Amino acid sequence: MNYPVWYLPEIGGGTLIALISIIHVFISHFAVGGGLYLVCAERKGLRKNDGAIIDFTRRHAKFFMLMTVVMGGITGVGIWFIIALVNPAATSILIHNFVFGWATEWVFFVVEIVAIFVYYYCFGSMDTRTHQIVGWIYFIAAWLSLFVINGIVGFMLTPGVWLADGDFWSGFFNPSFWPSLLFRTFVSLMLAGVYAFLTTAYLTDQRLKSVMTRFSAKWVLSSFLAAIPCGYWYLSTLPNQARSLAEGASPTVRIAMQYGLYTAVLMIAGTLILLLVKPAWHSRPVSFLVLASAFLFLGSFEWTREASRRPYVINEFIYSNSIVKMDLEKINRQGFLKSARWVSQRSTTEGNLLAAGRDIFMNQCYPCHTVGGINNDIAARTSFMDYPSLLNYIANIHEIRYFMPPFAGNETERKALAAYIMKGIHGKSVQFTEETPEAVEEKGKTLFETHCVLCHSEQLVKEKTASWDRKKIRWSLDNLNRLNSSMPDYTGTAEEKEQVADYIFSLQGGAR
């Protein structure tokens, strides 16, 4: 609201952030672990006096340089560009609070590029001892980069004491700093081995291929096994709300976690085969399979971390839609449109309801919801609702689904938003039905539509409860979270639960 919203309704800014970050994450971790891999591979070659291994290391160094300096470096700048476009308010907070953290990281970045250039271009011409020292300098600088970035990225999920004191060091050495650093360190070593599979797959010398495949497989397996306890430690440092999200309270996170698990298993299996059973089976498809598994494994970790932060960008401080938590009350009091800078309408009137609603939608919903896009399509998510149920839902949105930020604004602005979604997007009517005596009797239906159809259609509920009796339905309304951990408990009164139970039971033709 302080900044304009870069509005790409069909794509969504989040998708673009994800696209660039995913590429960057895979390469930047490789850039750390790969440095150590190069040094160790070179030393192995020198110790065994094996020219083929040294030659392999040199070719791998070229691949490494082209991958990390170009793709890694530019996508790193790319993340900065895209987060500033999509979430300028939070980016500004990160920049202003941690400017000297970023600046320090930049120094390591300088050392890294100089080191990798010297390492690659002087491979073979420099005396081997100096050359290895250069390799070590590279690795240390790259790891220190990780050290710094890890502090700032972790701050976003677990800002800890910073929320109270605003101190650089409190934010930097936040509660998840150490487990996250260890986890990322091992993951980066693992990726170094996985990327090496790619290079080894292209080797024609069978002896060398076998030697380097085994060498790389040991890397992957040992660092992967070391990463697992760190991952658990990391989870244990998360605040309760974030942990419950990470442990599957959100359906999307649960799916991400499952993918993470499957791919982890697949990766171990693939690596074990390469390591123990038959290094000769190593081929390009195998290396791509292992690479893809490793990507999905790390991807699911990053996705879970990002998703666990919801509804905040910086936990407990600023919401995903750039509204600062402590400003919320003031915005509710004076109205969102009057508090925001970048809106076309300054207040809601009879005539501008849809235009005002669109402004509010762009600022408060679009940060996570596309309109007709793949990611969190608002049209699909609200298709079961009508105007009254949506209006009611928006009022309690954060209570019903913790991972969505509360609505910020006054009563008429909430109506404008609901009207925009219903009429502007769905083309539905925005009239309230009159409260006739029949309608009062239909209270159960109304409640059902307000609270249940957000996630499942009437038809689905009907099918799921087909064999249930009235008593079980009533019981389930007290135990929704036990039925399915992603379902929030119903917080209505006992009387309301009776009405909803009546309604659901009536769906199967049961008498009330």
Place this chain on the structure above:
Amino acid sequence: MNTLIPAPDAIPVSWGYFKFLLMLTFPLHLILMNSMLGSAAIALYACLKGDETSKRLAYELAKVIPFLIAFAVNLGVAALLFLQVLYGHFFYTSSIVMGAYWIAVIPLVLVAYYSAYLFDFKFSSLGKGAVALVSLSLFIFLGIAFLFSNNITFMLDPEAWNVYFAKPAGTSLNLGDPVLLPRYLHFIVGGIAVGGLFVALVGKMKRKMASDVRAAAENIGMKVFTFFTGVQVASGFWFLLSLPQDVIRLFTGGDALATLIFIAGFLLALVVLAAGISRKVYAIAVLVVPLVYIMSFMRDSVRSGYLKPHFSPESLQVLPQYSPMFLFFFVLVAGIAPVVWMLRKALGSLPQAEEER
């Protein structure tokens, strides 16, 4: 007061430190970027010319361009960081107003960067493809510079931000601004001039290169430098005169320091031009560095002049915490040591590397 200007965030140390760091790093970024642009332009010319010496000169430049890109980007990161600390609320906004174009910078740099590497690593087998690759890099550089000129002029002119409401997808450019074209031209022409100097320096300093290639580098580099510096003086005046009256007045006595900088810059430019005509490569190199700094200070005065009605960094709230800055300075000094050590070792071992290639 323009109501669209976002509220800035507080800074941890006095604004002067950030201004110092910005003005320290930005000119270095300019010099590298200029060298990159000029080297690509001259490499293209040499490829097109096609005689044996020119081809070898093109290859020598092909080897250098990826390094120049790497360090131009690297120093750009530092400058952009300090820019965002002081002017982020302007810069983020202008970036969003042209968001669709702005994000294109990233894939464009990637393509230019990889073409530069292909141009280097595959040079001998490229044939006519060499012209295509180096042209691709060069035109992308020119395009990116145009996008940067758009963003920076947008950033300085909050009145122009209203175009956002008609195009919230960020598909606006600042084409209506009369300063855009002269500003862009000034940076491009100056860039190619400094790039010419860089090529001449490569010719002077790389003793391992064949003498005809070295002579060609120095010759063409100096020609480019002198010609484009001449054009640059003229384009500079066009740029100056296209600025708003309030801003021009800063350099004509309105602001003593800005006027002094302007006069010093103009005189130094004339000296450099004269040195270019008499082909004193090292003398020019020594003079061009302060010249780029002076021009950057002028550019900073222009920025201050534009933003004066809206904002000045002095007004930023400071929530003091100095320890992270001290850590940064310590790491910076400590980081220079291994860099110098590695470069010395590398230069010591390079002759062999050269023969091997």
